[in-house]
């Protein structure tokens with residue numbers, strides 16, 4: 001399986017020539033130039049990623065990474081930790097929002113245990129547990145540097161396996177009660193903004209708990225002093241096992257020249273860490289939607305990504321990414337199936 005180092009070395013810039021050819025191809029289709037807006041931007045990005053002016057994203061996989069967080073002991077979430085394995089079972093049984101949206105988008109869902117607390121096992125749950133959740137980041141590092149590398153490499157391995165099986169578009173989703181706290185800490189370490197502008201209510205905490213969450217995140221940053229120039233250090237000290245695995249999915253996708261959909265706030269924290277590990281990864285990313293978590297817009301700005309959808313969503317799991325799969329596929333279908341001015345006998349300007 002490719003190591004983190006080998007994966008980083010494999011990531012190359014987008015192919016400019018294919019992007020120029022794709023722009024020309026789009027301009028010959030029966031529509032005013034540029035009139036499909038962001039769909040045209042995506043088509044060009046996909047051409048640069050794949051090197052083809054007829055990219056297909058029919059085969060899509062959503063990799064849902066699950067892990068727990070010791071920091072929940074500080075009262076940072078509206079829900080108890082046992083909801084993580086309960087929701088993972090729901091994913092396996094096909095009853096969660098991510099299952100519904102992936103069925104609709106004809107995408108495969110793969111669920112991976114990177115660090116769920118407890119001994120929950122299931123034949124359909126990929127078992128890659130590194131440890132029983134992270135340690136409490138408000139008291140010290142969530143995990144060791146080596147454990148963070150291992151978690152990233154699990155994401156790389158999963159991306160590798162899905163691409164080997166034909167996936168042409170990947171999504172990185174997650175489940176982990178408490179994970180908006182480490183995600184906020186990662187972002188806060190990368191940006192010079194007051195925590196009040198970054199930290200949100202996650203799955204739905206009230207005012208008092210929000211004040212406490214901000215205090216806990218400040219304490220995590222003060223105690224751990226994460227190095228924002230080192231994505232692995234960020235993930236190890238104030239991140240999470242499933243967040244690190246999502247970082248790995250993104251790096252792995254880029255190494256294989258496969259586009260990767262960045263979901264909401266937690267995915268954007270994983271993407272930030274990925275970009276600090278290898279800045280060449282971001283051109284392979286597509287941002288699905290604008291999350292209601294206040295930090296999300298700042299994370300996307302740092303990444304240079306623009307979200308496609310504005311749906312007031314704040315769920316995670318990969319749900320926004322699954323919705324956006326439709327749009328990415330629509331852009332490839334336009335490129336492939338629309339008539340040219342010449343073929344349709346339509347006069348161009």
Ligand SMILES: Cc1cc2ncn([C@H]3O[C@H](COP(=O)(O)O)[C@@H](O)[C@H]3O)c2cc1C
Pocket residue numbers: 076077078079083087174175176177178179180181201202203204205315316317
């Ligand atoms: C039933 C349920 C289903 C979810 N699906 C995703 N999340 C989302 O909420 C969690 C993060 O929010 P916080 O940091 O406030 O705990 C993550 O598991 C995320 O995936 C859920 C949360 C709940 C309660």
Ligand SMILES: O=C(O)c1cccnc1
Pocket residue numbers: 180201202203263264265266267291292293296313314315316317
């Ligand atoms: O945007 C997200 O990913 C998100 C927001 C709130 C709770 N869980 C996930």
